Amino acid sequence: xxxxxxxxxxxxxxxxxxxxxxxxxxxxxxxxxxxxxxxxxxxxxxxxxxxxxxxxxxxxxxxxxxxxxxxxxxxxxxxxxxxxxxxxxxxxxxxxxxxxxxxxxxxxxxxxxxxxxxxxxxxxxxxxxxxxxxxxxxxxxxxxxxxxxxxxxxxxxxxxxxxxxxxxxxxxxxxxxxxxxxxxxxxxxxxxxxxxxxxxxxxxxxxxxxxxxxxxxxxxxxxxxxxxxxxxxxxxxxxxxxxxxxxxxxxxx
Numbered sequence: 001x002x003x004x005x006x007x008x009x010x011x012x013x014x015x016x017x018x019x020x021x022x023x024x025x026x027x028x029x030x031x032x033x034x035x036x037x038x039x040x041x042x043x044x045x046x047x048x049x050x051x052x053x054x055x056x057x058x059x060x061x062x063x064x065x066x067x068x069x070x071x072x073x074x075x076x077x078x079x080x081x082x083x084x085x086x087x088x089x090x091x092x093x094x095x096x097x098x099x100x101x102x103x104x105x106x107x108x109x110x111x112x113x114x115x116x117x118x119x120x121x122x123x124x125x126x127x128x129x130x131x132x133x134x135x136x137x138x139x140x141x142x143x144x145x146x147x148x149x150x151x152x153x154x155x156x157x158x159x160x161x162x163x164x165x166x167x168x169x170x171x172x173x174x175x176x177x178x179x180x181x182x183x184x185x186x187x188x189x190x191x192x193x194x195x196x197x198x199x200x201x202x203x204x205x206x207x208x209x210x211x212x213x214x215x216x217x218x219x220x221x222x223x224x225x226x227x228x229x230x231x232x233x234x235x236x237x238x239x240x241x242x243x244x245x246x247x248x249x250x251x252x253x
Contacts, residue, residue: 016108041080055172056082057230070134076121077140081111095121131164138171151186152243156193168218174210184240190217198222200232
């Protein structure tokens with residue numbers, strides 16, 4: 001591993017490094033990593049246009065399958081800008097809390113767009129005009145997981161107001177699949193505002209293992225092709241409580 005950058009910003013520790021192996025694959029990769037070895041993005045230096053991780057490939061498929069003519073997307077959580085960078089012809093607005101992450105995405109990962117706004121994604125979204133977006137993509141994490149104010153019924157109501165009639169919210173999450181109380185609560189809360197929802201996860205060895213998950217909500221039917229979901233398979237989530245901004249259950253999850 002060759003370290004290119006390391007700094008503890010006002011938000012978290014950020015490291016950028018090059019490595020010749022990533023998740024068992026040999027090659028030449030550049031990685032942005034936060035504290036606790038949480039990888040936020042990675043690039044194949046031998047093929048920079050390749051999307052390495054499964055979740056952005058699955059999200060891109062859901063976007064193209066459900067609304068191939070989409071134009072306007074709001075993203076919460078920048079990382080290295082994988083999804084926004086993939087759709088160079090579309091209009092993206094990206095909210096990112098840490099300006100250092102944006103700087104590093106441009107300096108080390110070639111992100112060239114000038115469409116990132118620094119600040120809390122929910123606050124920025126609240127100032128947008130109603131019915132503006134075809135998609136809202138949530139890909140925001142702290143060391144404790146997805147911030148609660150991005151999982152409450154008040155937040156999902158806000159997203160519904162900002163999406164057009166065909167629009168959808170797509171969330172990248174981590175949880176224990178069908179056995180996770182918080183994931184079930186997020187899905188149940190989302191279902192209060194959206195008529196149609198689907199959940200997907202990558203396979204795991206055990207029921208208690210943390211899995212990468214995608215949840216989508218829409219007020220139109222949701223479609224997908226299983227072979228295009230980059231290994232994500234549809235799962236059925238259980239019933240959970242409704243999450244509110246002032247959530248009495250938050251210490252129980």
